[in-house]
Amino acid sequence: MTLRWQSVARAAGLASPDGSARPTIFAEMTALATQYDAANLGQGFPDSDGPEWIRQAAANAIHSGANQYPPGRGIPALREAIAAHQARHYGITVDPGTEVLVTAGATEAIAAAVLALCGPGDEVVSLEPFYDAHAAAIAMAGATHVTVPLVPGAGGFRLDAATLETAVTANTRVILVNTPHNPTGTVLSRDELEAIAAAAVRVDAVVVTDEVYEHLTFDGLAHTPLASLPGMAARTLTISSAGKTFSLTGWKIGWITGPAPLIDAVATIKQFLTYSGGAPFQPAIARALTEGDADIRELRDSLTHRRDLLSSALADIGFEVGRPGGTYFVCADATPFLSAEVPDGAAFARALPAGAGVACVPVSAFCREGSTTARDLANWVRFTFVKDEATLREAIRRLRRALTQGSPQNSD
Secondary structure (H helix, E strand, O other), X not given: OOOHHHHHHHHOOOEOOOOOEOOOHHHHHHHXXXXXXXXXXXXXXXXXXXXXXXXXXXXXXXXXXXXXXXXXXXXXXXXXXXXXXXXXXXXXXXXXXXXXXXXXXXXXXXXXXXXXXXXXXXXXXXXXXXXXXXXXXXXXXXXXEEEEEEEEEOOXXXXXXXXXHHHOOOOEXXXXXXXXXXXXXXXXXXXXXXXXXXXXXXXXXXXXXXXXXXXXXXXXXXXXXXXXXXXOHHHEEEEEEHHHHOOOHHHOEEEEEOOHHHHHHHHHHHOOXXXXXXXXXXXXXXXXXXXXXXXXXXXXXXXXXXXXXXXXXXXXXXXXXXXXXXXXXXXXXXXXXXXXXXXXXXXXXXXXXXXXXXXXXEHHHHOOOOOHHHHHOOOEEEEEOOOOXXXXXXXXXXXXXXXXXXXXXXXX
């Protein structure tokens, strides 16, 4: 008998053929990194904490008594700060009372939105590769996951517009968009966003956008929220969080904004997931969104430098590199380093901690098993550059030593 959790785990790539559970690829790579004392460029979390003044604001809130349940939709100060942030950065107007919902990170917002809007018989279209929580939420809802590939090229990964047109049908209930995109680092262009918007309008679908890396873009690229396109605010739920923007991933303060009827639907589900949380963190993030623009610029500049350092080194070592326009990540084609013993990116990633003292993640882990995109990207791996510069330089040194001498498992 197949249990419900097994179906969800299988959809998220977390079930073995016999139905038993297995850890996420991130947990597996982190365990290998620990076992072999490898530089962990696999899991995307910062080495350093966020700005001290924001952390102190949370500490002050704890000592001031913000330790019990906050309102289910979030404290008014944070909802007002989120609304002001959307208006200041993007010209998007939302009512903090009815069109903003605070969540336990973006992951809860995604799950609650998909569960609120979809069920068996519905289709959810997403980009592929995709963050694993997207597939899990779709599976929990009992909906069908349909994907549209991002295709590597000279300018990085770009949307396959022709496949988008055929993938979005009358059965499509939600189009789930992630930009800036994990794992590829793609920042969707306005033309790409307009193609998604047109497809949503054509079939009367809701668009749910995962924009957690909204402020972490490079090379002068600007993130454009899909809700800012003409006519799209009425059918778009926009999700973001403080974790990536302020290097406070463990606080799990996220939010979702959009039309009041859709927010009501999401809130109905959310109240039976966490109800509320993060009481002392909410006032701190309200201040961060209001006063933290300089901190965001500093982080973006630092990440730009670290991206350039790692991307250039990977290309010099022999990888084909998909230059990221945003996020924490760079994807690289490991084909030059594969062999009969290490035939694809998954095998390469599993061999690298022992063979080179570096951990990464195979891009195929972000794809549906057996899909065309999984096959096309089978040799690609993802590295994170959100680590401190010393860790990146040590990882580069180890990769250069190992991969210029032979396959990972044979290096010293």
